[in-house]
Amino acid sequence: MRHAMLAICALSAAATIVACGGGGDNGTNPPPPPPPPPPTLVHAARVTATTGLAFDPNAVSIAAGDTIYYTFQSVLHNVVFDTQNSPANVPSTESATVKRIFPTAGTYAYHCSIHPQMTGTITVTQ
């Protein structure tokens, strides 16, 4: 019994080169992706209770809901608020940072009870 010879056809080496038409610019480019959303803004300001016995800066304006970071240098200070409905006073602290949030518009005066000449004001706008 003779087996049928399978003819194996080698693919032609003549590759068909399909030239891509370069002239297809007809305004169909996809739109650019939208820009990423802006980062969440953190509203905060810093007040430093300095070794020079001052609050620096001693007047700060922020918006309601913003945070003040009180940074205490290497001298013991505190923050005693003189205004009704202020955030909690900051007990005597050194070499640390304590934050207070001001949720309500108003003008908040404060001082350091250890150094009465140290005074400051936080003005909170709506």
Ligand SMILES: [Cu+2]
């Ligand atoms: Cu002080």
